[in-house]
Amino acid sequence: MLRQERKVGTVAVIAHQRKTIGGGLDELRRLLAEEGVEDLLWHEVPKSKKAPKQVRKVLKEGADLVVVWGGDGMVQRCVDVLAGSGVTMAIIPAGTANLFARNLGIPEDLPEAVRIAFHGESRKLDLGKVNGEHFAVMAGLGFDAEMIKDADRGLKDRLGRAAYFWTGLRHVRGELVHMEVKLDKTTWFEGEASCLLLGNVGTITGGIEAFDDAQPDDGWLEIGITTASGPIQWARVLGRMSAGRSDESPFVRMTRARKIKVKLAAPMPYELDGGAKGTVTELKAKVVPGGITVRVPVAAPEEDDRTVEHPGDREHPDGRADGRS
Numbered sequence: 001m002l003r004q005e006r007k008v009g010t011v012a013v014i015a016h017q018r019k020t021i022g023g024g025l026d027e028l029r030r031l032l033a034e035e036g037v038e039d040l041l042w043h044e045v046p047k048s049k050k051a052p053k054q055v056r057k058v059l060k061e062g063a064d065l066v067v068v069w070g071g072d073g074m075v076q077r078c079v080d081v082l083a084g085s086g087v088t089m090a091i092i093p094a095g096t097a098n099l100f101a102r103n104l105g106i107p108e109d110l111p112e113a114v115r116i117a118f119h120g121e122s123r124k125l126d127l128g129k130v131n132g133e134h135f136a137v138m139a140g141l142g143f144d145a146e147m148i149k150d151a152d153r154g155l156k157d158r159l160g161r162a163a164y165f166w167t168g169l170r171h172v173r174g175e176l177v178h179m180e181v182k183l184d185k186t187t188w189f190e191g192e193a194s195c196l197l198l199g200n201v202g203t204i205t206g207g208i209e210a211f212d213d214a215q216p217d218d219g220w221l222e223i224g225i226t227t228a229s230g231p232i233q234w235a236r237v238l239g240r241m242s243a244g245r246s247d248e249s250p251f252v253r254m255t256r257a258r259k260i261k262v263k264l265a266a267p268m269p270y271e272l273d274g275g276a277k278g279t280v281t282e283l284k285a286k287v288v289p290g291g292i293t294v295r296v297p298v299a300a301p302e303e304d305d306r307t308v309e310h311p312g313d314r315e316h317p318d319g320r321a322d323g324r325s
């Protein structure tokens, strides 16, 4: 395997204080020292909302590599600033939901994640942009955003990623809202829908494989819309999604696009990468090709398909529902 030797340069750590992995931030400092880091910028934030300011600061200070310590929410806040900067980001998946890292094959293992940060390969990946803000994993309008909104912190801590799914099941209301969806300026859907998802990577909320062929470097965003209403229809949708057959459901339509414009007859909440972002009646989204450069594991030479399969992702959330009460 070819290991790229590179100058370490100025390394910036942007860390979410309340997230941890392995031996925590103390171990991270030791590992950075072992990698020969001399020029170190270190910023800890109490919540991911505070991260963008620190990222802007380290970009000004000439960071060559920005190491993000946290989950998807933290990564989302950081990529929003790093997008288009050309500065490489590394991810230490210390969060509750680490779907972006997981999709890229960065394991929840501190020494290994640090090794990838310094000896992995830099890959240019697409981002999505919704109403002016970048996301890395997915954007959700309606049902999925509701799930996130209803996931209380305690539940998220106890159940991890699955919390989104559990609370989602509990709160299925199947509210339908009239939507007009234009893809690349052409009307693609007009009617009542309950949920719209945009995906940059395949595995989303709760480990559900929502978009089978999603690639974060093909210049396209995946889009799915559901017209399901009521718990019975929803159970069918989720069952098919967890079985990896979301596109066969009569209540789900899927395709891909570069530009998406959604008009809603009534306000709906939306979320980016698992973080609630407010309520809107209009949503403008587009793909930002190659918007972020990320350190990822060096692809094994025999693999021409760069997608990494994670057997652990194949959970069966509908099976868990039995033990809910």
Ligand SMILES: [Mg+2]
Residues within 6 Å of the ligand: 126, 200, 214, 215, 216, 217, 218, 219, 220, 221, 222
């Ligand atoms: Mg894509």
